[in-house]
Amino acid sequence: MHLFSKNAKEYSVSSTSSDENMVSAYTTVNAAADSMTVIIVNRDMNSSRNVTVNLSGISVNNGIYDALRLSSLPATETFISDDVNALKKNAVMIMANSFTTFVPPLSTTAVLLKTQPGTLPITLLNFSGKENSSGDRMLNWEAFELNMSKYIIERSFDGKNFIDISTIPAKNSSARNDTYSYTDSSYVDPTNKQLFYRLKMVGINEADKLSKTVLINLKNHESKTKIYPQPGSSAGITIEFVNRTGRSKDLVLMDAVGNKIQSWYNYTDSRLFLSGLKAGVYLIKEVNKNAGDKTINKFIIQ
Numbered sequence: 001m002h003l004f005s006k007n008a009k010e011y012s013v014s015s016t017s018s019d020e021n022m023v024s025a026y027t028t029v030n031a032a033a034d035s036m037t038v039i040i041v042n043r044d045m046n047s048s049r050n051v052t053v054n055l056s057g058i059s060v061n062n063g064i065y066d067a068l069r070l071s072s073l074p075a076t077e078t079f080i081s082d083d084v085n086a087l088k089k090n091a092v093m094i095m096a097n098s099f100t101t102f103v104p105p106l107s108t109t110a111v112l113l114k115t116q117p118g119t120l121p122i123t124l125l126n127f128s129g130k131e132n133s134s135g136d137r138m139l140n141w142e143a144f145e146l147n148m149s150k151y152i153i154e155r156s157f158d159g160k161n162f163i164d165i166s167t168i169p170a171k172n173s174s175a176r177n178d179t180y181s182y183t184d185s186s187y188v189d190p191t192n193k194q195l196f197y198r199l200k201m202v203g204i205n206e207a208d209k210l211s212k213t214v215l216i217n218l219k220n221h222e223s224k225t226k227i228y229p230q231p232g233s234s235a236g237i238t239i240e241f242v243n244r245t246g247r248s249k250d251l252v253l254m255d256a257v258g259n260k261i262q263s264w265y266n267y268t269d270s271r272l273f274l275s276g277l278k279a280g281v282y283l284i285k286e287v288n289k290n291a292g293d294k295t296i297n298k299f300i301i302q
Helices: none
Strands: 011-013 023-029 035-042 049-054 063-070 088-094 098-103 107-114 122-131 137-145 148-156 162-169 178-184 194-203 208-210 214-217 225-228 237-241 249-255 260-267 271-274 280-288 294-301
Touching: 023 049, 035 049, 035 098, 063 098, 063 122, 088 098, 088 107, 088 122, 088 137, 098 107, 122 194, 122 214, 137 148, 137 194, 148 178, 162 178, 162 194, 225 280, 225 294, 237 294
Parallel strands: none
Antiparallel strands: 011 023, 023 035, 035 107, 049 098, 063 088, 063 107, 122 137, 137 178, 148 162, 148 194, 194 208, 194 214, 225 237, 237 271, 249 260, 249 280, 280 294
């Protein structure tokens, strides 16, 4: 009860249930009567329930509000601190001063209400990211949303300067949580060891807010260009673009001072074979079509 007591208000008000033996509500309001916490307890050890709560004595605007839930608790200790505990964040949608929420067996749910909801009709339940074995960055998030417009995915190399890399339309399912995923397959220079991502969440009223920033440490993106044999001969050399198969790139073959010899546009193969080159020093420039990054590698023909 320590966690819920932090969200309870100063004054208790009457709450009635149609099934008091199994499901009860405990409601508190603050002195200004503009903030309310409704705590719903499901005593049934085996069955979950959909509970509808009708509010009176307070007028709550339509929108999405935070909910906190304890359920399916393990036998071990679940409370370490206010930030490390078994409390899970969820959300409810208020319509016409009423809401319906799912309560698991043997659970306690606290719904936090205000007379004025947040300016953006969304509760971001989680946002995470990781690198896969191919070096792509995979983002996942879950939200309870109403009248949302879109999610703008932003990326940064330093955690300070962000750029927009993609836009995902909102689903607005309203009756359930919506899940999203995005894979960033754009080329990243091997010298970069980490990337930062965040979401700009935009409502249909153009109000917006930013999510937390997710840090992804890069371990599998080693995209070094391999050139072999080195030194090579006029018989031929192979240039291999590691971890970049299928990604569109422009290639430019140059001499040692940068004069263009040959170019390839929208090249997607993982290897390029060159033969018939005269002895000398050459440069191969690769320009990534998605991110605009470029790399230049040197090789020698004897």
